[in-house]
Structure formats: structure tokens, C-alpha cells
Amino acid sequence: MVGDGGGAPPRRWLPGRLAVVAVVVLAALVLALLVRQPQRLVLTTYRGVPGGVEADLSDPEPGWVLGDDGRLAVYAAASSTCPWRPTEVTASGDRVTVRLARDGDGPCTADLVFTTSVVALPAGVDPAGLEVRVVRTGPAGG
Numbered sequence: 624m625v626g627d628g629g630g631a632p633p634r635r636w637l638p639g640r641l642a643v644v645a646v647v648v649l650a651a652l653v654l655a656l657l658v659r660q661p662q663r664l665v666l667t668t669y670r671g672v673p674g675g676v677e678a679d680l681s682d683p684e685p686g687w688v689l690g691d692d693g694r695l696a697v698y699a700a701a702s703s704t705c706p707w708r709p710t711e712v713t714a715s716g717d718r719v720t721v722r723l724a725r726d727g728d729g730p731c732t733a734d735l736v737f738t739t740s741v742v743a744l745p746a747g748v749d750p751a752g753l754e755v756r757v758v759r760t761g762p763a764g765g
Contacts, residue, residue: 705731706738714745
């Protein structure tokens with residue numbers, strides 16, 4: 624009734640509209656997550672060690688070098704057909720852990736060579752305070 628001073632009628636349409644907006648925003652978020660391209664873990668791989676590194680096959684411990692481009696070159700010795708490759712790079716502050724696993728399903732050759740894989744540093748890591756731990760996971764034989 625107009626003019627009776629009873630006030631405006633309640634807005635029953637508002638909760639429905641808010642629900643529609645919430646559904647649209649949620650759908651857009653899910654779509655954005657599904658469409659996002661995953662970042663490659665290993666940017667490049669090559670046989671040998673990074674320039675300037677003197678590695679000894681009699682003590683084939685894995686190692687790493689920070690390149691001028693801010694990327695991490697991780698190297699490890701293994702069979703040329705079953706090299707160690709990064710499977711995960713994580714950071715806690717400026718401490719980075721690179722997990723390596725053997726690449727190759729079949730029999731491995733009996734040679735021993737270094738293979739280097741280049742990975743990006745995780746976001747937020749300060750190269751000036753960088754500490755890196757390289758961890759080999761899985762069987763070492765092959």
C-alpha cells in the first residue's frame with residue numbers, strides 16, 4: 624500500500640542474485656585453474672657438468688651450480704640410459720631441496736656419466752642466500 628508508512632517491502636531477490644554471482648565467480652576460478660599451463664620442472668638437460676665444474680667419477684656425488692641467469696644447474700652421475708633427473712624442487716625460505724629419481728624403465732647400461740638438468744628457482748628464493756640440498760630418491764642401481 625502506497626503512502627501507508629509501512630516501509631519498503633523486504634528484498635527477497637537479493638540472496639538469489641548473490642548466489643548467482645558466487646556461482647559465476649567460482650566457475651571462473653575453476654576454469655582459470657584448469658586452463659593454466661603447468662610450468663615445466665626441467666628446463667633443459669645435457670650430458671656432462673656445467674662449465675667451470677670439475678667433477679670426478681671416482682666420487683660421483685651430485686652437485687649444483689647457480690647460473691648467471693638465476694637458474695639452478697643440478698648434476699649427478701649415473702648410467703647414460705638411466706640418468707638422475709629432478710622430480711621435485713621445493714623451497715623453505717632460501718633453502719632449496721631438489722629431489723632426483725632415476726629416469727628409465729628398462730635395463731641400464733654399465734657406463735657412468737654426469738647428466739645436468741637445469742631448473743628454475745622457486746618463487747621468493749633469494750639467490751644471494753641460497754642453500755641447496757640435492758636428494759637422490761629410489762634405487763641407485765641400474
